[in-house]
Amino acid sequence: MSTPKFTAGQRVRVRAAFPLGHVRTPYYTRGCVGTIESLAGVDRNPEQLAYGIHDGPSVPLYRVRFHQTTLWRSYDGNPNDSVVVDVFEHWLEADLA
């Protein structure tokens, strides 16, 4: 079981990757920068479970918060409005900007 890489409050970017197969990371978050809200837990990877692979490694799962103004070009609401998404660690990289 891997040690979680990210901590609450840390800025992270969702990888702008578009692999085939069963993926839970929504398209609307790919390439976007958000903030780690919390570590939701360490779960088995649904990308493997979907294909009957039950003995793969568990992966840290984070609740990542994105500003709506980051996700959508013309968001019409409070600039603090946000979306929180459960994202697996292998989809995230630290945003050093």
Next chain:
Amino acid sequence: MHDHPHTHPKQPDLEDSPFTQHQVMAQALEELLIEKGVISADEMRKGLEIVDAQSPADGARLVARCWADPSFESRVLEDTNAAAREIDLNVGGIVIEAIKNTPHVHNVIVCTLCSCYPSGLLGEKPDWYKSRAYRSRVVREPRAVLAEFGTFLPSEVEVRVHDSTAERRYIVIPMRPEGTEHMSESELAACVTRDCMIGVAMPHVLSTE
């Protein structure tokens, strides 16, 4: 009294409505499980009965207890499934996480990928929750969607949408309405509806007049 012949529009029997491929397969699987003795017909029936008995009243009871007892609310926020067991609610094996509304943040839940829902506390999900319209629009324009439900939030309040993309389900603990200070827990529970715990509505104080 009059007695005139009139015809009622004929409603099709269930058997005359179209069955989808998946309904046929589900039925076949059920019959095979029973035929092969994997489960009994009574066990099947009991399982469905338990699922059908789940309802928003369960979630409402949890919210009412949170309002009445802040230390219980802390435990609900820490581990919702475990805290629910304290009040005899067995919400099942899937992790449900409760999220609290505040004067500054209003939470709404969705599952854009399919329609995951905290059934263990709310029972059957509404059709609109499963619709592509809800799933795609509430992350993109939550305030417009909430307005269509008759819910308007001040612009200063942050609207926070939770997309349950992994195995966890979410449920909203709405804010306790004003004017409920003297209410019993069951009176409080009556203020809490399914739509409040999804986040598309806010609890109302029911008039006692």
